[in-house]
Amino acid sequence: MKVLMFGWEFPPYNSGGLGVACWGLTKALAELGIDVVFVLPKSVPIGATHCNMRFADSYGEISFRKIETCLTPYITSAQFMNMKGRVVGMYGGSLFDEVLRYAELARDIVRDETFDVIHAHDWLSFLAGIEAKKMTGKPLVVHVHATEFDRVGGGSVNQFVYEIEREGMHYADRVVAVSQFTKNIIIEKYGVPEEKITVVHNGVEEKNFIGVVGVPEFVRQLKKNGKKIVLFVGRITLQKGPDYFVNIAKRVSEYMDNVYFVVSGSGDMEGKMIEDAARSGIAEKFIFTGFLRGDELDSVYRSADMYIMPSVSEPFGIAPLEAVQQGVPTLISRQSGVSEVLSHALKADFWDIDDMASKVVGVLEHKSLQKTLREFSLKEVTKINWKEAAQKCILLYNKF
Amino acid sequence: MPSVCFYFQVHQPMRIKRYSIFDIGRERNYFVGGEGKTNNEMILNKVSGKCYIPTNRTILGLLQKYPDFKVSYSLSGVFLDQLLEFAPDVLKSFQDLVDTGQVELLNETYYHSLSFLYSKEEFREQVRSHKKIIKDLFGVTPRVFRNTELIYNNDIAREVENLGYVGILAEGADHVLGWKSPNFLYRPKGTDNIKLLLKNYRLSDDIAFRFGSKDWKDYPLTADKFASWVSGHNGSGNTINLFMDYETFGEHQWEDTGIFNFLSALPGEVLKNPDNNFKTPSELIRDFDTVGELDVPQYMSWADIERDLSAWRSNDMQHEALTAVYELERAVLASGDEVLQKDWRRLLTSDHFYYMCTKWFADGDVHKYFSPYETPYDAFISFMNVLKDMKIRLSESEKQKEHSVPIKKMYAQT
Numbered sequence: 001m002k003v004l005m006f007g008w009e010f011p012p013y014n015s016g017g018l019g020v021a022c023w024g025l026t027k028a029l030a031e032l033g034i035d036v037v038f039v040l041p042k043s044v045p046i047g048a049t050h051c052n053m054r055f056a057d058s059y060g061e062i063s064f065r066k067i068e069t070c071l072t073p074y075i076t077s078a079q080f081m082n083m084k085g086r087v088v089g090m091y092g093g094s095l096f097d098e099v100l101r102y103a104e105l106a107r108d109i110v111r112d113e114t115f116d117v118i119h120a121h122d123w124l125s126f127l128a129g130i131e132a133k134k135m136t137g138k139p140l141v142v143h144v145h146a147t148e149f150d151r152v153g154g155g156s157v158n159q160f161v162y163e164i165e166r167e168g169m170h171y172a173d174r175v176v177a178v179s180q181f182t183k184n185i186i187i188e189k190y191g192v193p194e195e196k197i198t199v200v201h202n203g204v205e206e207k208n209f210i211g212v213v214g215v216p217e218f219v220r221q222l223k224k225n226g227k228k229i230v231l232f233v234g235r236i237t238l239q240k241g242p243d244y245f246v247n248i249a250k251r252v253s254e255y256m257d258n259v260y261f262v263v264s265g266s267g268d269m270e271g272k273m274i275e276d277a278a279r280s281g282i283a284e285k286f287i288f289t290g291f292l293r294g295d296e297l298d299s300v301y302r303s304a305d306m307y308i309m310p311s312v313s314e315p316f317g318i319a320p321l322e323a324v325q326q327g328v329p330t331l332i333s334r335q336s337g338v339s340e341v342l343s344h345a346l347k348a349d350f351w352d353i354d355d356m357a358s359k360v361v362g363v364l365e366h367k368s369l370q371k372t373l374r375e376f377s378l379k380e381v382t383k384i385n386w387k388e389a390a391q392k393c394i395l396l397y398n399k400f
Numbered sequence: 401m402p403s404v405c406f407y408f409q410v411h412q413p414m415r416i417k418r419y420s421i422f423d424i425g426r427e428r429n430y431f432v433g434g435e436g437k438t439n440n441e442m443i444l445n446k447v448s449g450k451c452y453i454p455t456n457r458t459i460l461g462l463l464q465k466y467p468d469f470k471v472s473y474s475l476s477g478v479f480l481d482q483l484l485e486f487a488p489d490v491l492k493s494f495q496d497l498v499d500t501g502q503v504e505l506l507n508e509t510y511y512h513s514l515s516f517l518y519s520k521e522e523f524r525e526q527v528r529s530h531k532k533i534i535k536d537l538f539g540v541t542p543r544v545f546r547n548t549e550l551i552y553n554n555d556i557a558r559e560v561e562n563l564g565y566v567g568i569l570a571e572g573a574d575h576v577l578g579w580k581s582p583n584f585l586y587r588p589k590g591t592d593n594i595k596l597l598l599k600n601y602r603l604s605d606d607i608a609f610r611f612g613s614k615d616w617k618d619y620p621l622t623a624d625k626f627a628s629w630v631s632g633h634n635g636s637g638n639t640i641n642l643f644m645d646y647e648t649f650g651e652h653q654w655e656d657t658g659i660f661n662f663l664s665a666l667p668g669e670v671l672k673n674p675d676n677n678f679k680t681p682s683e684l685i686r687d688f689d690t691v692g693e694l695d696v697p698q699y700m701s702w703a704d705i706e707r708d709l710s711a712w713r714s715n716d717m718q719h720e721a722l723t724a725v726y727e728l729e730r731a732v733l734a735s736g737d738e739v740l741q742k743d744w745r746r747l748l749t750s751d752h753f754y755y756m757c758t759k760w761f762a763d764g765d766v767h768k769y770f771s772p773y774e775t776p777y778d779a780f781i782s783f784m785n786v787l788k789d790m791k792i793r794l795s796e797s798e799k800q801k802e803h804s805v806p807i808k809k810m811y812a813q814t
Binding site: 355362366367371373 | 785
C-alpha cells in the first residue's frame with residue numbers, strides 16, 4: 001500500500017498543530033508498513049526518514065533550501081497581504097496564488113510516482129489532491145484538521161477558502177475529520193453527507209523520557225514566593241480565545257492574589273491581550289514568553305500549576321495532551337475535539353468565564369484535585385496515540 | 401426448600417447543584433434548583449414515573465394476588481424527605497404496600513452515609529433518626545439493619561447487634577465467602593445473637609444488571625427460567641437472597657426490556673414449586689439457624705467489581721472531601737443551628753463521594769452513568785465549595801452566639 005500525501009508544513013518548519021499531526025500520522029503509518037510519499041509545496045531541510053519527501057517547487061533536483069516565507073496554514077488572506085509587505089518572499093501574488101501554484105507543481109510529482117491512494121491535509125493542499133485524482137483516477141481522502149469556520153473564530157468566512165474546502169470535501173471519496181466536533185461542522189456548513197465522513201482523532205507522540213529541563217528563572221522566582229502559575233499555550237488568535245483567557249485571569253485574581261498567568265505563543269491578538277490585561281488592572285500578573293518550542297516549551301509546561309485552553313472553536317487541540325504529558329492538570333473548552341478523547345480534564349464552555357474561573361481556583365486550591373487529575377490523565381494520554389489514528393486510516397484505504 | 405427473600409434498596413441523594421467559588425457566601429440552597437441531572441425534584445419525578453409508581457402498583461397487585469408473596473425494603477431518610485416534599489402520592493403508595501402486612505422495612509443510616517467509617521456517634525444518631533422516621537411514616541419498628549451500600553465487617557455487625565437488631569445484610573462476596581454458600585445464615589464473628597444474611601449476587605445481578613443485556617447467554621430471562629434456577633437450589637440452601645436497587649425496575653432496566661412482565665410473572669412461577677416460598681429477612685431469622693461463623697475483618701460492600709470501599713475512597717479527592725466534611729462534625733453539632741445540621745448531614749450521603757470516583761471513569765462505566773456531573777472533578781469542586789460556605793455559616797452562627805450570651809446574662813440578672 002502506497003499513499004501519496006499532500007501537506008503544507010512539517011516539523012521543524014511548522015507553525016502549529018498541522019505539521020505535528022502530519023509527522024505523527026506518517027510516522028505511525030510507516031511503522032504499520034504503509035509507504036508514504038509526502039509532498040510539501042516548498043523545499044525545506046526535513047530530517048524525517050520514515051517517509052519520502054517531495055518538494056513541489058524543486059522537484060527533480062531536491063535541494064535543501066530554507067525559504068523565507070510568511071505562509072502558514074493559519075493565516076487569513078488579509079493578514080497575508082499585510083505581512084507580505086514586510087517579508088521578502090520568492091512567491092508572487094497572494095496566498096491563493098500559492099495554493100493554485102502548489103496544485104500545478106504537484107502534477108509533475110503525480111506523473112512520476114506510483115501510488116494507491118491520495119491523502120490531502122487541509123485546504124491548502126486540497127487542490128493538489130484534486131489535481132492528482134483527476135490525473136490518475138485514484139481515490140482521494142481529504143483530511144480536515146481545521147475549517148475556515150474554526151480559523152475565523154466567529155468572524156466572517158473567506159469565500160475563496162470556503163470554496164476550496166467545499167470542493168475538496170465533495171470531490172473526495174472520503175473525508176477524515178479530526179473530531180466529532182469537526183465532523184458536525186463539515187455536515188452543517190459544507191453539506192457533506194454524514195456517511196462520507198470518518199472521525200480519526202489525533203494522537204500525541206509519546207514522551208519516552210522527560211528531559212531534565214531547567215525552570216526559567218522568572219518562574220523559579222515566582223514559585224519560590226509561593227505564586228501559582230496558570231498557562232496558555234497557542235497562537236494568540238481569535239480562535240484560541242486569548243480574550244477569554246484574560247477575562248478568566250481577571251475573575252481568578254478577584255479571588256486569589258497569588259496567581260500569575262503565563263502566555264506562551266504569538267499572534268495577531270497579542271497586543272490586544274496586553275491592553276485588555278492592563279485595562280483590567282492585572283497587567284503585572286501576565287507574563288508573555290513569545291513562541292516557544294522544544295525544551296523551552298517543556299520547561300514552561302513543567303512549571304505550570306495548571307493549563308487552560310479556552311478555544312472558541314478547536315477542531316482537535318494537541319496542546320492539552322502535551323500539557324498532560326508534562327504532568328499539568330488541564331481545563332479545556334468544550335468546543336474542542338480533544339475534549340472528546342480526554343476524560344480526565346476539567347471542561348467548560350469557553351464563554352462561561354465564571355465556570356472557568358471557579359475550576360481554576362478549585363484546582364489551585366486543592367492538592368488532592370491536582371494530584372488525581374495528573375495521575376489519571378497521565379495514564380489516559382498513553383492511549384491517545386497515532387497508532388490508533390493510523391490504523392483507522394488504513395481501514396479507510398483498504399475499503400477502496 | 402429455598403425461600404426467596406427480596407430486599408429492595410430505595411434511595412435518592414440530595415445532589416449538590418453546580419456550585420462555584422462565586423456562590424460561596426451568597427447561595428445557601430445547595431440542593432435546590434440545580435440544572436439538568438442535579439435537579440433533585442426533577443430526578444425524583446422522573447424516577448417516580450418510570451419506576452416507583454409502576455413498580456409499587458405491580459408489587460401491590462402481586463401481594464394481593466399471592467398472600468404468600470413477601471418483600472422487604474430499605475427506604476433511605478433522604479429519599480423519604482424528598483417524597484414528603486415533592487411526591488406525597490408516591491409516599492402513600494409505599495405506605496399502602498407496608499399496610500398489607502407482607503412487607504418488611506429495614507433500618508439504615510438516615511442519610512445513606514459512610515458515617516460508621518468516620519464517626520460512631522454520628523452513625524448511631526443516623527440509625528436512631530431513621531428508625532424514628534420509619535415509625536412516624538409507616539408505624540413499624542424495623543428489627544433488621546442494612547448499612548449503606550451493604551458496607552459490612554465484623555465491627556459493624558457487633559455495633560448493630562449492640563443497637564438491638566436481630567439481623568444484618570451483607571454482600572455475598574466471593575473473596576470473603578470462599579467455598580461457603582451465600583444461601584445460608586451465618587453468625588458474624590464476635591457477636592452473640594445477630595444473624596447475617598448474604599446476597600446471592602449471581603441471581604440478584606441476573607435481574608439487576610443482566611436482564612436486558614442481549615449479549616448475555618441466558619437472554620432473554622423469563623420468569624419460569626429464573627424460577628427453575630431458584631428451584632435448582634433445593635437441598636443446597638435455605639434462602640436465595642435477592643438484594644438489589646429498586647430502580648432496577650423501570651429505571652436501570654427500562655420497561656421495554658420486559659422487566660415489569662418478568663416481575664409480575666415471577667411469584668407465580670416460583671410458587672408453582674411447592675418446595676419454594678417467600679420470606680422477609682425477619683422471617684428467615686426466625687425460621688433458620690445459622691450454619692457457622694463468618695469472619696469479615698475487612699470492609700466489603702456491594703459496589704463495583706471490587707466489592708470494597710474503593711467506589712467512595714480510592715483517590716485523593718475522595719479522601720480529602722471525606723476528611724474535610726467529618727472534621728466539621730463537632731462545630732456543626734455545637735452550633736445548634738438545625739438547618740445547618742441538616743445541610744451538613746445531607747453532605748454525608750455516600751453518593752457525593754461516589755461521583756468523585758475516577759476508577760474506570762475514562763471507560764464510561766457505571767460511575768459515569770449514575771453521576772449528575774460531567775467529571776469526578778466537577779463533583780469534587782462543587783462539594784468543596786459548599787463546605788467553604790458552610791464554614792462561613794459556622795463562623796456566623798458562632799458570632800451570633802457570642803452576641804446572644806451577654807443578652808441572656810442581662811436577662812438572668814434582672
